[in-house]
Every structure is written in structure tokens, then in C-alpha cells.
Amino acid sequence: MLNNLYQKTIIDLxxxxxxxxxxxxxxxxxxxxxxxxxxxxxxxxKISAGIIDDIxxxxxxxxxxxxxxxxxxxxxxxxxxxxxxxxxxxxxxLLDSTSAVQQDDPNLKNLTIFSDIKKFxxxxxxxxxxxxxxxxxxxxxx
Amino acid sequence: MTLKITPIxxxxxxxxxxxxxKPLAYLDNAATTLKPxxxxxxxxxxxxxxxxxxxRAVHALSQKATLQYENTREKVRKFINxxxxxxxxxxxxxxxSINLVAQSYVKTFLKANDEIIISExxxxxxxxxxxxxSKETGCTLKIIPVDNNGxxxxxxxxxxxxxxxxxxxxxxxxxxxxxxxxxxxIIRIAHGHHVPVLIDAAQAVGHQTIDVQDLDCDFLAFxxxxxxxxxxVGILYGKQxxxxxxxxxxxxxxxxxxxxxxxxxxxxxxYKFEAGTPDIASVIGLGAAIDYINRVGLNKIxxxxxxxxxxxxxxxxxxxGLQVVGSPSKKAPIISFVxxxxxxxxxxxxxxxxxxAIRTGHLCTQPLLKRFGVLSLSRASLGIYNTPxxxxxxxGGIKKAKKVFxx
Numbered sequence: 001m002l003n004n005l006y007q008k009t010i011i012d013l014x015x016x017x018x019x020x021x022x023x024x025x026x027x028x029x030x031x032x033x034x035x036x037x038x039x040x041x042x043x044x045x046k047i048s049a050g051i052i053d054d055i056x057x058x059x060x061x062x063x064x065x066x067x068x069x070x071x072x073x074x075x076x077x078x079x080x081x082x083x084x085x086x087x088x089x090x091x092x093x094l095l096d097s098t099s100a101v102q103q104d105d106p107n108l109k110n111l112t113i114f115s116d117i118k119k120f121x122x123x124x125x126x127x128x129x130x131x132x133x134x135x136x137x138x139x140x141x142x
Numbered sequence: 143m144t145l146k147i148t149p150i151x152x153x154x155x156x157x158x159x160x161x162x163x164k165p166l167a168y169l170d171n172a173a174t175t176l177k178p179x180x181x182x183x184x185x186x187x188x189x190x191x192x193x194x195x196x197x198r199a200v201h202a203l204s205q206k207a208t209l210q211y212e213n214t215r216e217k218v219r220k221f222i223n224x225x226x227x228x229x230x231x232x233x234x235x236x237x238x239s240i241n242l243v244a245q246s247y248v249k250t251f252l253k254a255n256d257e258i259i260i261s262e263x264x265x266x267x268x269x270x271x272x273x274x275x276s277k278e279t280g281c282t283l284k285i286i287p288v289d290n291n292g293x294x295x296x297x298x299x300x301x302x303x304x305x306x307x308x309x310x311x312x313x314x315x316x317x318x319x320x321x322x323x324x325x326x327x328i329i330r331i332a333h334g335h336h337v338p339v340l341i342d343a344a345q346a347v348g349h350q351t352i353d354v355q356d357l358d359c360d361f362l363a364f365x366x367x368x369x370x371x372x373x374x375v376g377i378l379y380g381k382q383x384x385x386x387x388x389x390x391x392x393x394x395x396x397x398x399x400x401x402x403x404x405x406x407x408x409x410x411x412x413y414k415f416e417a418g419t420p421d422i423a424s425v426i427g428l429g430a431a432i433d434y435i436n437r438v439g440l441n442k443i444x445x446x447x448x449x450x451x452x453x454x455x456x457x458x459x460x461x462x463g464l465q466v467v468g469s470p471s472k473k474a475p476i477i478s479f480v481x482x483x484x485x486x487x488x489x490x491x492x493x494x495x496x497x498x499a500i501r502t503g504h505l506c507t508q509p510l511l512k513r514f515g516v517l518s519l520s521r522a523s524l525g526i527y528n529t530p531x532x533x534x535x536x537x538g539g540i541k542k543a544k545k546v547f548x549x
């Protein structure tokens with residue numbers, strides 16, 4: 001069961017996260033804090049004409065939240081805001097719902113590696129943390 | 143180690159359970175302890191055979207419940223060596239005990255520009271009530287700093303004390319660092335300035351002997367569930383003259399003497415502070431927990447836990463990349479640590495899979511973690527049923543986590 005959660009991808013992304021660091025010339029950003037564990041991530045966006053031209057994150061978090069943030073930035077870069085919002089909804093239903101989610105949805109890409117997190121209820125908030133930051137950032141122009 | 147662990151372990155039904163198919167190594171005792179069958183049986187006996195309200199009816203069930211409830215008050219009095227049972231108030235936990243003093247004492251006697259002193263190592267429950275009471279009265283909160291070893295800076299404490307100081311509230315034993323503070327000395331110094339002192343003893347009771355008359359503390363707060371008793375019950379000890387002068391905290395049934403629509407007079411101590419039906423079953427369970435601790439012997443518990451703590455620290459320090467936070471000269475069996483390359487939450491999940499329960503996160507002490515420059519910690523805390531095997535399981539579990547995380 002544990003191996004399903006801490007897959008190679010998650011371990012590797014924890015060590016070498018994608019799109020990590022403050023984004024030069026960002027237009028939007030938001031910090032999200034998890035008061036139960038102290039994880040604290042900030043998501044930066046560069047949005048023009050409704051398209052996410054670039055996205056990054058920084059801060060302190062566990063392997064789950066860092067890997068989730070990495071894959072989120074991969075999945076959202078170059079997407080329109082409304083497409084991003086669709087991916088957000090699909091990812092959340094992957095985490096929350098008991099119903100089958102289309103795991104081969106190309107938009108979800110590697111995000112499906114989090115499908116086993118349901119077995120670790122206390123860790124779902126870790127996977128969601130960067131997405132909460134993204135949602136707030138998208139509404140939070142600098 | 144003169145403590146006979148095998149019969150003790152048999153008393154705790156939880157220890158027979160398998161967690162994710164593994165034997166349980168329960169190392170989260172600072173959050174709450176497991177309960178022995180003697181406590182569970184006492185709670186169950188009340189619900190099975192004499193469930194009824196206290197201090198009210200004339201029937202046999204109520205009389206038995208009242209007797210057991212009040213017997214526990216006497217057991218608590220003896221356990222902490224209070225002068226009399228009027229000084230023992232049952233609350234819902236340490237948090238409520240502190241809130242009671244914050245509301246009934248601070249608001250009654252404090253005014254704008256007065257000062258309350260707490261320390262940098264307090265649990266949120268010994269910070270927030272004072273913050274709120276200070277705001278409402280216009281008082282100022284002063285903070286005693288903690289040094290790199292995790293000890294209170296006594297010299298700074300002396301400097302903070304002044305004619306403006308009206309209360310000192312400090313933890314007996316840190317829930318993060320395990321520091322056992324020199325509370326007797328702190329109380330002596332504060333009393334030199336005629337300042338009363340509240341001691342948060344949540345992490346001390348059940349591990350060390352607490353004697354309120356020897357300490358000369360003015361208030362002492364602790365919880366039943368951290369000393370092998372049920373959740374939902376705490377104790378506030380207060381010196382009788384202080385409690386008598388304080389206004390009631392909650393009001394309603396059982397705490398009144400007479401009620402008319404024009405005027406209410408309150409009952410004598412301790413009932414003045416116990417409005418409504420309390421958690422009778424849990425109070426009775428607390429009585430059984432005190433009996434249990436007394437039967438095992440607090441001195442034996444203290445020395446056993448000390449030996450186990452030394453072993454745990456030695457073993458943990460052998461793990462590369464692991465740093466124990468704080469190294470106070472007097473330490474309770476609580477070890478908080480950080481591990482290079484592994485976030486506490488990930489460690490907690492990996493250990494859980496192996497049946498090892500520890501606490502991870504900010505441990506309800508965000509200012510202290512900030513002081514040590516960390517956002518979260520892993521904490522192993524010991525109790526009377528832990529053995530070197532549990533420590534070995536923890537060390538093995540951490541090594542496995544390092545393998546998973548390739549560090």
C-alpha cells in the first residue's frame with residue numbers, strides 16, 4: 001500500500017521538483033498554508049489573454065504536496081484558465097470521489113499517480129494544497 | 143528498570159491490536175495515552191450499573207454516582223497534595239482549565255496596562271486565552287525567551303517581572319522539547335513580586351510527582367487523558383482564597399445556591415465552577431487512572447521512563463541526518479526531531495504503515511517552532527507501557543523511510 005503512495009515519481013519530484021522557485025514577472029500569486037501540518041506553498045502565475053503562460057511554486061511542504069505542485073505546474077502550463085479549472089475539478093474528483101474517474105484523461109497526465117491517496121485520508125489535504133493556492137492565485141492579480 | 147512491564151502491557155487492550163498487520167508501537171503519549179482496562183471498566187461500570195446524575199436525586203443510583211465522583215475529587219487532591227477538595231475543579235481539559243482562569247481571574251482583577259508573562263515554549267492553549275483576555279482588558283503579554291538548549295531564560299524572566307505583572311502562566315514540561323522547567327524557582331521569584339503563577343502541568347502529571355503545596359503554585363491545570371484516564375476531563379487546582387474571589391466561569395444548574403428572577407447566589411467551592419452535568423463517567427475513569435498510577439508507583443514510572451528516554455535519544459542520535467531539537471538538562475520522555483530530506487508528515491505516514499504511532503506537525507506550538515526555525519517536527523513521546531522494542535521499531539522505521547526517500 002505504501003509503495004502505491006510513495007512511488008518513484010513522487011520521491012523524485014520531492015528531490016527535484018518541477019517549476020520550483022519564484023517566477024520572474026508573475027502577474028498573479030497566492031500563498032496557501034495548512035494549519036494542521038505547517039506546510040506553506042506559494043503559487044506564481046503569469047497570465048496573459050486568459051492563458052497561463054508560465055507557472056511556478058515555492059515554499060515548504062511534504063513530498064506529497066511538493067510532487068502534487070510539480071505535476072500541477074506541468075499540467076497547467078500553457079492552458080487557458082477555463083481549461084485549468086476543468087483539470088482542477090477532474091483532479092479533485094480523482095482524490096475525493098468513490099466513483100470511477102477517467103484515469104486516461106490526457107489532461108490529467110501524471111496526476112493520476114495520486115489516485116491511491118484515498119487510502120490515506122489524512123494526506124488528501126497535502127495533495128490539494130498547491131491546487132488551493134492555484135485557485136486563489138488565479139483570482140489574485142498583483 | 144524495576145518496573146514490571148509485561149503485566150502493565152497486558153492491562154492495555156490497544157496493545158494487543160495489530161495496526162496495518164503490525165504490532166502497535168504507540169509513541170504518541172504526549173498527545174494522549176492509551177487506557178488500561180481498569181479505567182475502561184470503571185467507565186463501563188458507571189454506564190452499565192449506576193448511570194445517573196450527581197448531586198441531585200435521592201435514589202440509590204445517583205447516590206452511588208455522586209459518591210464515586212466526589213471520591214475522585216479526593217483522589218485528585220491527594221495525588222497533587224492539595225490542602226482540600228474545595229480547590230479541585232473538574233473541567234473538560236487543560237485548555238478549559240486555563241480558559242477558566244483567563245476569564246474568571248484575569249477579567250475580574252486585571253486592568254489596562256497590567257502585564258501577563260508567559261514563555262516562548264507554551265502550547266497554543268497557554269497563549270491564546272491570555273491573548274484574548276489581554277485584548278479585552280488592555281493588558282500586555284510578555285514572553286520569556288527560550289535558549290538553544292530549549293530552556294527558559296530565567297534572567298530575562300526576572301527582568302520582565304515588574305509592578306505591572308499580575309500573572310505568570312508557564313508550562314511545567316514542554317510538549318515539544320520535553321524541558322522540565324524550574325517551576326518551583328519561577329514561582330518563588332514571582333511570589334517575591336506578589337505575582338500569582340499558573341502551571342500548565344498537562345505533560346507532567348502521570349510522569350512526575352506533582353505537589354502543589356511544595357511548588358506553592360497558585361493554579362495548576364492538567365488533563366485526565368494524558369495520564370491514562372478518559373478524554374473529556376481536566377482539572378483546575380487553585381488556591382482557595384483565589385478561587386473564592388473569582389467570578390463563576392460558566393453558569394447554570396448545579397452551581398447555584400438560590401435563584402430568583404431578580405438575583406442568584408452561587409454555591410460554595412468547588413461547585414461554583416462546575417455548572418451543568420459534568421462528564422461523570424470520565425471523572426470516575428480518572429479516579430481509576432489515579433489508582434492505577436499509584437499502584438504502579440510514580441517514582442518507578444519516572445525512573446523507568448528516564449532510562450527508556452536515554453536509550454531512545456542514544457539510538458536516534460545514531461541515525462545520520464537526524465537532529466533532536468533541544469537538549470535541556472532536565473527532560474521528560476518527549477523527543478522532537480527533524481530528519482534531513484524527509485518531511486515529518488511523510489515520515490509519519492511511513493511509520494504508521496509499520497504500526498508505529500508518532501505525532502507530526504507544529505505540535506500546537508507555532509511560536510516555539512519559529513524560534514527553532516522549523517515549520518514542523520516529528521515527535522516520539524513515551525509512556526509506562528513502552529519498551530526498548532518500541533524504540534527499536536521506531537529506529538528501524540526511520541531507516542526504512544530513509545530508504546524509500548533515498549537519503
